[in-house]
Amino acid sequence: MGAKLLCFCLAAALLAYYIYAPIPEDIEEPWKVMFISASFRAVSDLAAVADWLGLMHYMEGLMLITSAEYVPPTSDENVTVTDTEFSNVAVRLYLPRKPSDGLRRAVVFFHGGGWCLGQAGMRSYDHLTRWTSNMLNAVVVSVNYRLAPQYHFPAQFEDVYSVTKFFLQRSVLSQYGVDPDRVCVAGDSAGGNLAAAVAQQLLEDSEVETKLKAQALLYPALQTLDLNLPSYQENANKPILSRSLVVAFWSEYFTSDPSLREAMASNRHIPLESSHLFQFVNWSNLLPEELKKGRVYTSPVYGSPELAQKYPGFLDARAAPLLVSDAQLRGLPLTYVLTCEHDVLRDDGFMYARRLRAAGVPVTHDHARDAFHGAVTFVLSPTELAVGHRLRNRYIEWLNENL
Template identity: 35%
Template sequence: MELVPSLWALALSLSVGTLGWLLVWGVYYNVTRTHLPPDLKQRTKLRWITFLQNVLMALALGIEKLGVCNRYKIWQLIFNGIPPLGDSGLIIKDLRFDEVPVRMYRSKSQPSKKSRAIVYIPGGVGLLGSISAYERVCRFIARESEFVVVSIGYRLAPEHLYPVPLLDCCTAVAHFLKHAADYGVDPNHITIAGDSSGGTFAAAVCQRLTARKDLPRVQAQVLIYPFLQAVDFNLPSYQQNHSVPPLFKKRAVKLGLTYLTGMRKHVRCLMKNAHVTRDLQAKYQKWVSADLIPDEFKARGYVPMELPPFCEALHSLYEKGFDPMFSPLLAEDEILRQLPKTFILTCEYDVVRDDGLLYKKRLEDNGVPVTWCHIKDGFHGTAFFIDYGLFELEISHRSLKPLIQFLEDL
């Protein structure tokens, strides 16, 4: 009889000990490995959000080690967040486009026919993104614009590795373009959008659609702080912002590698560009190079780095990363020339900032009209916190306002 209370006491002590360790680790990580630039607004709130994020991610890792489930299941739950309350001004429906789950948002004040629409692809590096996670973003766009919004619930890695999540997006978009009139949408006024890896997917989907002459042409693409290349992880933005939350350089590379291969091997070598052959480096130099980044974006520091010794094992593992489907910046000019008008948003304190700058240059060089918005005090993930109550950030509205203006001007 005395054994049961003893077991409860042991479990309680372990729980308290684990929580204490997580809190100590979170404080240590926040102080020693996290850099918040001085001109960021709401620094205290962002510091607390980062602390909570790091503690929860560490907790997920501990649960994985106990054999309960893999860390990504827990991270997905964290990323989904707290469901928002109902929105009386919107009609929200869950549908399937060729078996791909989607959620459609329409303002009750919109006409039932010939509406314009935006397909929004959630971010999350193909591992975490979901309709639920981007519920607030999509509701905001639907409320603030005259657009029907469609969010895609693609399958996730590591169970479904690249290119499965992207192909789900291609399937859903093609279905919508083909059957738009059935949903009260003008098929000639559809925009493809996404943020972070959702921006990657949006860019890749639009490139892939250039070969589909059987479908209506996409009106525009919207790329919000997108990841666009896996050639150079030492561009100025990677060097300057490697420890700025929430997307640290090492975390970005780890997550991208997991989405691509299901493994997290050779991360340090990958961050040094050891996966790039000399031939590939020479081939892509004209598109992916710090020399193409305006000097104003090097002012906070940049040190050119020599390529490390080439790693054949890493190259073989990561070779698919050079596919334009994974790295849209590497598409040929003949593809880029066919792309629609484009909105690109970049943030100064974002590791993938320079991907957006390089893609902007390539599109403009190929005659594609580009509307560029740069948030000088922005960081990766700013849009995610829109309408998030206690966690909402002022910069979220400031980041999405130019997007709404771009949509209104189409």
């Protein structure tokens, strides 16, 4: 009996140790956030074990979350939902059923998941895009772009760009009753990265006559140069998205070669020949003082040029939208940026918002001091959070006022 009790106590202690993680004091519902974080961590650890055993790729293990969350296209009294293709790329299309006084607004949405995970049919994304269509009485196109490790950059960008360019054709907009002056691209995390890159590329594309009205970037990943920003240091082990997972996502976006991940993990992946790009992500000039928290900017440590020669994608502005010049930012549409205090990617959003404003782009930057990465999608049971509802509603409110 004593031995059984001892084993039970040890097992309980190990479980408690695994589940427990310090949660910032200003985060609401800390115990719920702790369990959500532990669940994500458990799946990540199991995927890592499966990868080590040679059973499956690490990202394929994480894709179990995507598979478990899948819901089929289901119409309701407000919105007609169908899975179809635009320009040979799979999309989930949401068409409002409510009558409209005139042409409708439209949102082209790109899901997050580090370019490796996620899909338009995930329960959380299906809810967000359905809600967007219903609340705005808008057409929503949610894109199922190709994912790593099966496909690397630029496949993901090419898919979302192809869909957006196809949808912006006057004949297609007319087919769905969309006002060509009221179209927005939006996305969260890696999807925010893709939305920013698409908006930039459209400015350079003479074949596209329709101009975007807006872009909405929810805690976007925007640069590959400095993976040791203050937010990377401060939030390395905060809920949902750790620094190590961001590095894994970034490196896998470009290649499955572990040498790039190792170089990115030590922040020694940028060659000296590309040193001129650091001006675009120099946080000492682009972050407010309260985010620096006494940290002093140090010059980057340069890496071997071989990685950049083999995998040039991580120096491509289509993958890292912060790397374009100030002149290339001018002309971008109305912009919404959401950042979260307890997020590894926080500083990317801050730097982009500042650079956009300096270039004359109208920007609304909402910073949630009590939130973490991915918060917008936590609005459904059993992972429903009050902060998720608040941030989602604010995002919809901005779209309603500006689109």
